[in-house]
Amino acid sequence: MTELLWGSTPVPSRGPKPAVTLTGIAEAAIRIADAEGLDAVSMQRVADDLPVTKMALYRYLPGKAELIAVMTDLAMGTPPERPEQPWRETLHTWSMDLYDGFSRHPWLLLSTVGQRPIGPNEMSWIDRGIRALTGSGLSGSEQLDTIVVLTGHVRTLALQTTTMPGGRAGLTEEALLSSFTAMLTDHADRYPSLATALQTAEPDNQGLQFGLERILDGLELLITSRKGSASGY
Amino acid sequence: MTELLWGSTPVPSRGPKPAVTLTGIAEAAIRIADAEGLDAVSMQRVADDLPVTKMALYRYLPGKAELIAVMTDLAMGTPPERPEQPWRETLHTWSMDLYDGFSRHPWLLLSTVGQRPIGPNEMSWIDRGIRALTGSGLSGSEQLDTIVVLTGHVRTLALQTTTMPGGRAGLTEEALLSSFTAMLTDHADRYPSLATALQTAEPDNQGLQFGLERILDGLELLITSRKGSASGY
DNA sequence: GTTAACTGTGTCCGGTGGACACAATAATGT
DNA sequence: ACATTATTGTGTCCACCGGACACAGTTAAC
Known part of the structure; x- marks a missing residue:
């Protein structure tokens, strides 16, 4: 798996041209994850967004774990440049x-x-x-x-x-807070410290x-x- | 789902005695997760460790998400009592x-x-x-x-x-450190600050x-x- | 004893990741 | 020009997953 993340693609000579690229696959997966969540990223779903079938993806990736690893690092990107400061x-x-x-x-x-x-x-x-x-x-x-x-x-x-x-x-902090308070209205006695903290919480x-x-x-x-x-x- | 975690079981009157209990199911799931990891916890696997079939579990739980929630709170337990201190x-x-x-x-x-x-x-x-x-x-x-x-x-x-x-x-911190160092031997120039930090890292x-x-x-x-x-x- | 409520089971479905054999393609060596 | 061969793409198959649903079995209440 390490080679996929760090190694360079050893451009093949013979055979038909690859229909997609590793980065292309990862980008498609990222699009899906951004729009529909990580659970929506399946081999089938990714292949559907590309001119290729599900099993063809395994020519570029050993398995799903590697896909996740590659798309993760790609989406992470590099930190933005910032001016020098303390x-x-x-x-x-x-x-x-x-x-x-x-x-x-x-x-x-x-x-x-x-x-x-x-x-x-x-x-x-x-x-x-x-x-x-x-x-x-x-x-x-x-x-x-x-x-x-x-x-x-x-x-x-x-x-x-x-x-x-x-x-x-x-959850926004408000939602979290309100769900907490709701839970506590019934059990304020069991969690006295939390209850009083929530009273003064904004x-x-x-x-x-x-x-x-x-x-x-x-x-x-x-x-x-x-x-x-x-x-x- | 909230009822399962907070509510009391409304002991049924009619019908056959339940073969298991919600807590019993959760305990079995915890045993499996402890031994084989969370991924090993499937409805089938849990049922295999109990005197019931897979589908019988759905009499006690609406779905797997609820099982995870219940077993999570159960495994969390309550914090141990500690003497008063600053x-x-x-x-x-x-x-x-x-x-x-x-x-x-x-x-x-x-x-x-x-x-x-x-x-x-x-x-x-x-x-x-x-x-x-x-x-x-x-x-x-x-x-x-x-x-x-x-x-x-x-x-x-x-x-x-x-x-x-x-x-x-x-990973122990040692393993993490060694894998880092291994990765950096090839790309020390790309990550200069990290490389020098690792030299003085124990x-x-x-x-x-x-x-x-x-x-x-x-x-x-x-x-x-x-x-x-x-x-x- | 009948009824009604409840638990347990078997079957079926769509979806998943993946193994594997096989067909299609294109650059290479002759 | 042609056969070779590495490589890519495809179709089929499998076990497993969570879950829907109808139905059988059991037991307490009336």
Whole structure:
């Protein structure tokens, strides 16, 4: 599977011209997933959108898992270019860019779950994030862990707020709040702390920003403490 | 679907005794998911482990989605009782408890993705988390957002480190690191920042702790600033 | 004892991912 | 020009999935 994501297509010489390309297949799959959700992406459905039959797809892909992997990396794309800025601002916009990516292709939240090979585009996202932290004084592991925390938070919030065509997921914070409150009217006694918290809760849709600021605050604390103690290090 | 999770079973009077119970079905499904992964949980497979046929299950559940919902809430359980402590310590152990839960039932990471009804047990986890923040000076929304950040982080790390029987997911941090490095030996020039970060990276498996401390640090910063400015509020 | 409510079963359907044999095509070596 | 051969495209088949539905079996209430 790794070859499909990273390797170059070894243009064939003999035989009939291929009717489609790997990228073409992935693009068709992306169109379907965008419009009808990831569940709608089946080999048959993809083939229907191309001048080819279902089984012909297996000439380009070993199986569906590989299709998902390829379309995932393709849809992820590369992070947009941004002007140079201090690490905190850079990571902030980087996170927002990532969030936008998930908003554009909500099914990415489903296809990027579980063990899977990492494609070149996904790798470039990581690289860009790390770049913001070079010279921060953080160790390599800490830089990587930072990216993990940020992507995790962005994923979580995107999962809660984004609407998916396939029906799965997608609640605004208001809807989430109201469904909570509805559930609690019957069982307020079982969840006293949650009940009182909901009374003073406003649907501000600020979950993404809130968590982001907390994480960046905590990070800043660590970085400045490092800078302060070890000067020439 | 909500009734199944929250409502009580309206014990039937007439007719033959039910051969199984809803909880029994859910427990069987949990056993299968624990041993063979969530994908192995099919109506047929569950029925095979019980003294009923596949279609009999539909007498207890409208469909598979409901089965997943019920078994998810059941496997989630209630958070373990912990002695009273300051909010930071409480949230820390709460997060670790949650992580343990995901480790025990890795498929929860897959079944808790997307829009779905929230069960009573899951609700109790939220309530317990919120409880730690009562009296912290944070607003209801902020308390909820805090729980979101923490669960998100725990989920992310559990997803990366836990091994799933179904084959999906499950890399130790070492394995992740080595696969990264392997990928980069060929494309170090494309990802310069990541490459240098990996050189100084050690597989310490500290991702969970690192992120947790950052988040809690950021939170503490907010809480103390609130306490300092508005005294009697 | 009859009735009515409820549980359990067998059959059928469309859809899925995929194996495999086979037909069509086109560039190559002679 | 022609036969060779690698490669692509197709049709058929399979097991499995979730689920609809009609029907048989069981048991408590009247």
